Amino acid sequence: MAQAQPCVLVVEDEGAQREVLKYNLEAEGFSVVLAENGDEAMLLVAEEQPDLIVLDWMLPNVSGIEICRRVKADPQTRQIPIIMLSARSEEVDRVRGLETGADDYVVKPYSVVELMARLRTQLRRTRPASMGERLSYADIILDAGEHRVFRGGQALHLGPTEFRLLSTLMEKPGRVWTREQLLDRVWGRDIYVDTRTIDVHVGRLRKALMANGGDNPVRTVRGTGYALG
Numbered sequence: 001m002a003q004a005q006p007c008v009l010v011v012e013d014e015g016a017q018r019e020v021l022k023y024n025l026e027a028e029g030f031s032v033v034l035a036e037n038g039d040e041a042m043l044l045v046a047e048e049q050p051d052l053i054v055l056d057w058m059l060p061n062v063s064g065i066e067i068c069r070r071v072k073a074d075p076q077t078r079q080i081p082i083i084m085l086s087a088r089s090e091e092v093d094r095v096r097g098l099e100t101g102a103d104d105y106v107v108k109p110y111s112v113v114e115l116m117a118r119l120r121t122q123l124r125r126t127r128p129a130s131m132g133e134r135l136s137y138a139d140i141i142l143d144a145g146e147h148r149v150f151r152g153g154q155a156l157h158l159g160p161t162e163f164r165l166l167s168t169l170m171e172k173p174g175r176v177w178t179r180e181q182l183l184d185r186v187w188g189r190d191i192y193v194d195t196r197t198i199d200v201h202v203g204r205l206r207k208a209l210m211a212n213g214g215d216n217p218v219r220t221v222r223g224t225g226y227a228l229g
Contacts, residue, residue: 038062
């Protein structure tokens with residue numbers, strides 16, 4: 001089973017634009033959820049916790065600027081990168097979008113190739129393992145591209161699930177992940193797995209990380225889940 005695909009929320013009121021974005025994002029290997037308006041977008045942000053939001057400025061009822069402001073004001077969602085799409089090309093509009101919290105600003109009409117490149121840039125920052133990046137924490141190195149893990153210079157042998165679990169924990173050292181969040185990230189949103197399964201795989205991961213005499217870097221947060229460090 002592959003690492004759960006990064007989930008991109010597309011918020012766009014024009015149906016043709018939504019479908020073009022959905023087609024190209026899925027072709028790039030991303031999971032896609034769609035919203036037509038701001039109210040629907042806020043519900044999906046809460047339900048799906050997407051890895052990135054592609055957000056149109058001009059939306060009915062609630063504008064993209066307001067959606068951006070709400071997402072970035074909430075501690076639970078502020079870390080989600082937002083790429084704002086807009087026909088407004090003036091510098092003052094770009095500045096307003098970025099000052100509201102957007103991580104990038106793309107003017108319509110845009111190149112799909114450029115948009116995908118900008119999207120990958122944002123995901124390399126927030127989900128580096130999914131982009132094949134090399135991660136490190138203390139004496140642990142995870143090479144997502146080569147699918148290898150080293151600790152103290154020695155290669156470790158991890159099963160595929162343990163590898164995905166470690167890559168998730170290493171992307172955000174210190175962050176406390178609930179079991180439900182780990183299940184979504186490691187197994188994917190569409191697969192049912194009992195949350196107790198996480199405990200089994202965390203145990204296997206700890207055993208592998210400590211195989212050569214190292215300490216246990218995976219911390220249990222009682223009643224919540226797990227964190228690295």
